[in-house]
Amino acid sequence: MWAVSAGTIAYCSAKVRAELDDSKIPLMGVLGAFIFAAQMINFTIPVTGSSGHLGGGLILAILLGPYAAFLTIASVLMVQALFFADGGLLALGCNIFNLGFFPAFIAYPLLYKKIIGAQPTATRISVAAMIAAIAGLQMGAFGVVLETIVSGVSSLPFSTFVVMMQPIHLAIGIVEGLVTASVVSFVYKARPEIMQSALNARPIGNHPVRKIVLAFLAAAVVTGGIISLLASENPDGLEWAIAKVTGHNELKEPENALHGSLKVLQEKIAILPDYSLKKPAEATKDKLQPEAVQNHPSAKPETKSETPKNPAGTTVSGLAGGAITLGLAFLIGFILKRRNQNGTS
Amino acid sequence: MASIHNAVLDLKRLDLLANGNSSIHRLDARAKVLVTLIFTICVVSNDRYELTALFPFFIFPVAMISLANLPPLFIMKKIALLCPFVVAVGIFNPVFDRVIILQLGSIGISGGWISFASIMARSTLTVGAAFILVASTGFTAVCQALEGLGMPKVFAVQLLFLYRYIFVLTEESGRASRARELRSCGKKGQGIHSFGSLVGHLLLRTWQRAERIHMAMLARGFTGAFHASRQSRFGIPEIRFVLAWSALFIFLRFQNASQLLGSLVTGLFP
Amino acid sequence: MSHHIVEVRNLQHVYSDGTAALKDISFIITHGESVGIIGANGAGKSTLLQHLNGSLEPTGGSIHIGHTPLSKGTLPDIRRTVGMVFQDPDDQLFMPTVYDDVAFGPLNLGYSIDDVEQRVTEVLELVGAGHLRDKPPYHLSGGEKKRVAIATVLSMSPDILVMDEPTNGLDPFARRQLMKLMKDFKHTRIFTSHDLDMVLELCGRVIVLHEGEVWADGPPLEIFGNSKLLAECRLEKPLSMQGCPVCGNNPAKDIN
Known part of the structure; x- marks a missing residue:
């Protein structure tokens, strides 16, 4: 998964370098920071009364186009993994794939763009954002299930896991959809040219994108399989x-x-x-x-x-040995620290 | 909101730690990134039921914290924040995996509990290593090191921008959010409608800021390329650091040191 | 010396939403002048400044910097000549450390790493920020940020320094520091401000903008003595010209 994510990052970087103008670079970085900032703002979810916030993958795709969005999501997740202990380095590769690839390369081009069509209206944009957000999260959740099962970290049976994950993420997806729709339609009303430019940034159309997506999916399956085989030494359920x-x-x-x-x-x-x-x-x-x-x-x-x-x-x-080793490890640490302090004082 | 605010404060603290001056801080960032990567791979690639073999790996974070003079409690607290997440991943293992594989006196311990403990140990190790890397190196240097090790430039630059503006934008949205809270008197007004327009405004402001930043870059002769401003050296201390730790990790990966020690002890006192 | 003349001829700018920000602006600024551009909020000050280094393109009229017309082809040269300090230093300080930020411009100009090192050190000393060298921008105070932002521009040795609201949001001490810095800069200085006392102290010439047009252009004492003009343009006399309201010296009756 790490390899696939890294590969996609490399590919997107080349793509962004080749196709987009320089102004995208600060824009991507700043919008990435915006995702953090926006997550500080909560709202009350209409039915349940609990609070939700912006997730971000799809909205970045809508504003930046798929390649730049994928890079931005990857960098957001990387910072989260390094500093906020969100998921940890372990899961980073998978996370980038689940939260970046699905919204940017599947939900955005195949659902969102299809639904809004050539003549976007505010309603269409809202509906499209809603559906794409839900679909993107469902795919992401399923991705999590598959990866967890393949990696052998959890002993949960496949079906139980699916039954647990999908409905939860349907709820999350609806919330994400609501949020994305409301923010996107606001932006559309205030500065339509921003969204127009993101749409026009990919004049090649859907066809090559679909090819790329298929190629990546194939690569994902193959590499993912090989990596987890090597890493976990637990090739399959049997x-x-x-x-x-x-x-x-x-x-x-x-x-x-x-x-x-x-x-x-x-x-x-x-x-x-x-x-x-x-x-x-x-x-x-x-x-x-x-x-x-x-x-x-x-x-x-x-x-x-x-x-x-x-x-x-x-x-x-x-x-027993483990306990001793742990003790030894801390003892060594303590000694090193003492020596260090003596050295500096 | 408070949690993100605190996280940003923690972020600043982590960043300030990186300004320290110790033998570890002085090493080239690439060396530290490499060692952390090898460490992570060695830890993660252990079998899911492996527990004791993971213990010797604790020597790395402990030694780094001591050598780099990092505050151990702060790092532990940061790692502890991760616990709920890891527990959520592993908590079902004991439920579904009840095969007893270890008998301690009369208590049987199932494979599920062992693998659960293993997950906890692994994530503590890898997350700890990541924090230590950042605290002893600084995010910027980590990015530059990753770039030196082959990460695409666009991605690296983008990461740096992201990191820089987290501080500016979280403050901005903190102010906006506080203003809304103050005027919404409890629940009303916190709904999706005001949320959409608040976040939308914030987004537009962010967009304009990005445009201004781009202008500032152009004004200073930016033509699309980022130039390196200093050369770092990968000298003998770095090579020694990488080789010594990697050798240890690889040894620990293939030989269970706990087991060796344990059997030595239990062998001596049967 | 004439090569650093700033000449603005019949400049117009209409934003894409139809707002006419600049209607018909003309002036010539010669080398070494210190010019303050003042006016109410929305008078067009910032829009005007953004034209001076080509951040915005005029929708009518022209700009010449040292007899070179501003156009796509001459932009790189003009940006090197005109150093622009933005209003919000957070927009300008985008690199990971102060050093990297100050080095950004010179590196883009193609100086060698040793040259850059020397330049950065000099400029940081000049603005009194040598000790901040390795700090990230978000650990700086407002005044420090502003001085570093100026350093990032000075490191490219511009011939014309353009600043948008330089003393905005600074404490009195930081404001003094900054004003001294600006006084010491020997080339052309152009800045916008609502800090009229600073304008009075630093400028040999004031241009008053009102609704996208130049309403007055002259020496500061003359402009600030014209109460009618000031009132029309939503301005007032600098505090130092208003006398002291506590001891009753020279009360500012004529403003109302």
Whole structure:
């Protein structure tokens, strides 16, 4: 996801550089800051009485056009991740994609522009902003679900997750739509030329944009798949099932190998193929039996008799060690600090 | 509104910390960005049930905070702000993942709890590292470093503009919002209608400001290119810093140091 | 010296919404003059200033800077000659640190990094902001921002300094500092202001704008002595010419 987002940023940067005039650069930055500022202003949501504020993706697309908007959203999220602890660096790549790509490259060109048509009116603009905001957020929410599932951070079943996320984001989308519509129609009344220029900034029309979107989607699926494969070592649901059933075993194995000093080499050989040879069929195996033994029937009987208590044993010693390491880490920090202060005073 | 206001104040504080003068502050920003990236990758790529292997990684934030003379409580508070978000992501793990994988005495601990704790540890580490990076380097330098490491120039410049004008615009919208609050006497008048026109006005003012900024740039000979005003050097201290930390992270990624130590201890006192 | 003449001939400007901000403005400012442009809100002062370095294009009439007509082709040269200090320093200080901001112009002009370094240091010392060098603009006070904004322009060594409301929003001390700075600048100075005492103190000439036209152009004492003119243009005498209302010296009866 990081790669896709970074790629899109690079592509958009080139695009902005090539197509838009210099005045866009400060405009993008300042409008990005505006999104922060506008989020300070709340309003009362008509039915529920709770308060909402501007989200921003779609409105930037409407004002700046898709490429500049995508860059601006990316930079807003980056600042949020770095300073406001919103989502954290971990999720940044995904966030940029969910909150930037969908509104800028799908909701804006395929819904908003289609609905307002060639002759925009205030009503059309409001309706278009509403629909595009809702659709954009639904796609974003679905993106979150997919990414979370693929990355294996959460154990939520797919369907439960979808059922949870989509309605919540429908509500958020309606609010976002209301806000976007009201702000956009205000701008349209006050300075129609601003919105006209954003529309005209992309004279190429919808066709190439759609192509680009498709290309990016394909790239997203492919890269996203590869990245999460590499990153999480949990390629699919079946593998998780195995991981759950066999618990910590297969990943703890290398560490066992280290302290089981005599069997180091032998076990290493046994484990390496284990990583590449995992098969769904293994799910049926005895859950406490490490695969290493299964794959290498020639393994010594001692290994076999030792392993059943391994999961608990290793983790307890792991926890003990962890506590010690933590303590050590802070102790080192303390010493460094003391030394530092002595050095400066 | 208050929360964003406080966040901006925190932002200023973080920014001021970057003016400090320590061995860490003096390092080239690129070195720090690189190390933080490698750190994040090593931490994040751990398995979801991994908990103990994450502990040794705490050495990095702790050492950086000490060496750079950062206020530990402030950083911890900032990290703690993230907790609700992380809890929301991970809280369902214990519900759906009940397979007991660890037996501590009579209490069985399920995989869900382990993975939940793992998520917490991971985000504490990565978010902490990001804060430390900013507090010891400064946002501007981080941006310039990212640009040096290949981030597109347009994006970098845009980020700098964004950062610069957050301070100006949040003050502006804070004033507007306060004015509306004062005249709306509680609930009435806080509705969507006044919101639309308030934010709309703010947007138009922002737009005009952008036009003025562009004018100011043109007035000083801007022709579309941003020139670097200083050369930074990537010297021996930087190389040492990057190599030492990356080597440690990669070692910790593939060897569970907690496990080693733990088994050593439990092995000594069976 | 004639090469730094500012000549405005029958300048007109109509905004795209139909507002005629400037109707027919003509004047010549010669090298080394210090000119104050005064007038009520909406008289067209800022619009006029924005024409002087080509930020706005005239809808009628012409502007010559040192006998060079202002046009697309001559813009880069003219912007180098005419240094413009904006009303809101936040619009002008857009770079991450004071140093970067002051260096922005010289770097665009293509000076070497060493030259730029030297220039920035000199100019910052000149405006008394040497210690602010590595600070980001949002950590500066209003007076500091203003001085740095002037430094960003001075670093390009302009021959004509144009300032929009320079003393606006400054405390008395910062205002004094700024006025001294402006006094020390040896080339042409043109600025708009509502701070009539500053105009009286610094300017050898005053141009009064009213509804997009020049209503008066002359030495400050002459203009500020004309109560009828001042009243018509929604202005009044500088406080220093009004006498003291507490001790009763020379009360300003003639304004009403």
